[in-house]
Amino acid sequence: MPHIQLDHVNLEFQVGAERHDTVKSVLRNGLGRRRVEARTVKALRDVTLSIRSGERVGLIGHNGAGKSSLLKVMAGIYPPQRGTVHTEGHVCPLFEFVTGFEMEATGWENIRTRALLLGMSPKEIDQKIDDIAAFSNLREFLDIPVRHYSSGMFVRLAFATSTAVDPQILLLDEVMAAGDAAFIESARHRMNELMERANVVVFASHSLDVLPTFCDRTILLRHGQVVIDGPTAEVVGFYTSEESARA
Amino acid sequence: MTNETTFQAVIRSASLWHIWSRLGLQDVRLKFRRSAIGPAWPFVNLAVMVLSIGFIYANLLGQNPREFIPYLTIGMILWGYLTSSIVDGGNALIHAEGYIKQISLPIYVYIFRSFVSISVTTLITMCAFVIVAAMYRVPLGPATVLAVPGLVMVMAASLLLITIFAHLNARFRDVAHIGAVSMQVLFYVTPVIFPAALLRHRRDLSLVIELNPMYHLLEVVRQPLLHAAAAGWHSYAAVAAVIAVLAVTAAAVIATFQRRIVFAL
Numbered sequence: 001m002p003h004i005q006l007d008h009v010n011l012e013f014q015v016g017a018e019r020h021d022t023v024k025s026v027l028r029n030g031l032g033r034r035r036v037e038a039r040t041v042k043a044l045r046d047v048t049l050s051i052r053s054g055e056r057v058g059l060i061g062h063n064g065a066g067k068s069s070l071l072k073v074m075a076g077i078y079p080p081q082r083g084t085v086h087t088e089g090h091v092c093p094l095f096e097f098v099t100g101f102e103m104e105a106t107g108w109e110n111i112r113t114r115a116l117l118l119g120m121s122p123k124e125i126d127q128k129i130d131d132i133a134a135f136s137n138l139r140e141f142l143d144i145p146v147r148h149y150s151s152g153m154f155v156r157l158a159f160a161t162s163t164a165v166d167p168q169i170l171l172l173d174e175v176m177a178a179g180d181a182a183f184i185e186s187a188r189h190r191m192n193e194l195m196e197r198a199n200v201v202v203f204a205s206h207s208l209d210v211l212p213t214f215c216d217r218t219i220l221l222r223h224g225q226v227v228i229d230g231p232t233a234e235v236v237g238f239y240t241s242e243e244s245a246r247a
Numbered sequence: 248m249t250n251e252t253t254f255q256a257v258i259r260s261a262s263l264w265h266i267w268s269r270l271g272l273q274d275v276r277l278k279f280r281r282s283a284i285g286p287a288w289p290f291v292n293l294a295v296m297v298l299s300i301g302f303i304y305a306n307l308l309g310q311n312p313r314e315f316i317p318y319l320t321i322g323m324i325l326w327g328y329l330t331s332s333i334v335d336g337g338n339a340l341i342h343a344e345g346y347i348k349q350i351s352l353p354i355y356v357y358i359f360r361s362f363v364s365i366s367v368t369t370l371i372t373m374c375a376f377v378i379v380a381a382m383y384r385v386p387l388g389p390a391t392v393l394a395v396p397g398l399v400m401v402m403a404a405s406l407l408l409i410t411i412f413a414h415l416n417a418r419f420r421d422v423a424h425i426g427a428v429s430m431q432v433l434f435y436v437t438p439v440i441f442p443a444a445l446l447r448h449r450r451d452l453s454l455v456i457e458l459n460p461m462y463h464l465l466e467v468v469r470q471p472l473l474h475a476a477a478a479g480w481h482s483y484a485a486v487a488a489v490i491a492v493l494a495v496t497a498a499a500v501i502a503t504f505q506r507r508i509v510f511a512l
Contacts, residue, residue, distance in 0.1 A: 104281065118350070
């Protein structure tokens with residue numbers, strides 16, 4: 001059964017140290033002068049949580065509260081410095097729609113590449129490619145390089161491809177759709193279908209009105225820590241009352 | 248998944264061949280797509296180098312162009328392969344940053360991707376050697392097929408070099424530059440644009456080639472292709488040793504950096 005289990009997860013980023021290391025600076029620091037104190041940003045502090053099969057969980061919190069970091073730890077992208085992450089089932093992170101798209105490649109080529117990267121098998125892609133093409137509504141434009149697309153067309157193709165996956169565990173980060181009004185409406189519909197198909201959904205969002213309709217459980221993060229974890233209505237209520245108290 | 252060992256991640260990456268082969272081949276295709284002569288560019292590049300170096304050095308070193316031009320051609324192709332494994336391969340993980348931070352595939356997928364694109368580009372330029380070999384009537388024989396195992400060994404070295412430099416360069420950004428400079432120095436001491444025999448005649452200099460791993464990597468492909476004969480046994484032994492050392496280094500580099508690489512990007 002698909003599930004996610006996090007135990008005492010701590011994630012930190014060394015700002016300044018790992019990024020700009022050169023052989024020279026390491027030699028210098030190793031031989032003689034003291035290593036410059038690196039600034040450590042604690043992205044997650046002692047996060048323990050468990051998400052079971054069938055759950056739909058919302059993540060809320062301010063920018064920088066750790067929502068994206070938490071999703072990336074669940075996706076296996078960032079290994080935590082301390083604590084353990086255990087996931088079972090195919091994890092599909094959908095933080096953006098365009099990674100893997102090549103401007104010089106045609107629409108058809110990009111559909112295939114993007115779909116492979118999301119974990120679809122070539123056979124699965126053959127089955128779904130017509131549906132993706134139909135939803136993108138790009139028809140003969142699929143034969144030309146994506147470079148010639150308008151940004152609206154580009155978003156439609158990327159969105160149509162990314163939402164065609166059948167994930168067991170779906171991780172979403174602030175998903176938004178662009179394009180004309182009709183597209184936004186159909187995009188919302190398609191997004192809902194995708195979330196219905198997934199066995200587990202973890203969904204980071206700022207839109208407090210959308211969360212209750214979809215997530216039964218919500219986690220509020222602040223400074224990388226879990227503040228409250230419970231039924232969505234309760235957590236959203238707590239968050240908004242806190243916000244208004246602060247204002 | 249986060250609950251797998253590094254070894255399992257490497258194996259899983261290899262098994263995702265339909266992803267990395269597609270990405271690697273796409274890199275090759277896109278590199279040439281918008282240029283007027285497309286995949287002919289590596290040929291043109293090689294032809295200009297071989298013609299200019301070839302005729303000057305053949306004269307300068309008193310070589311017969313009939314033997315020297317094919318020798319130079321295959322040497323330049325293989326040298327280009329190893330150089331780009333270090334220089335381009337060194338960017339395999341850095342260029343994949345967008346992928347690594349957005350998609351949960353094991354990072355070794357992007358090492359294999361780079362290996363595919365570098366190797367396929369080399370195999371395309373190999374066709375130039377076939378043309379040159381036909382023009383200069385390079386001897387063919389049963390032992391010519393020994394070039395295949397030789398090439399497999401060079402490819403193994405390439406994959407290991409890409410692995411090592413991609414990791415080190417992600418952590419220390421000047422490693423690829425150091426690699427490029429080292430290759431330039433090695434180019435002048437390795438018999439690529441001059442025949443090995445010239446150095447061998449000089450007793451004091453012959454060690455420069457015998458102890459040069461690059462020389463042996465070239466020989467295991469060059470000898471079968473140019474003379475339809477196996478390379479010397481010591482060349483095979485040297486190549487085996489080079490691969491073993493690279494493999495141990497690659498394993499150590501992977502073990503050291505595997506969890507840290509995403510933070511270094």
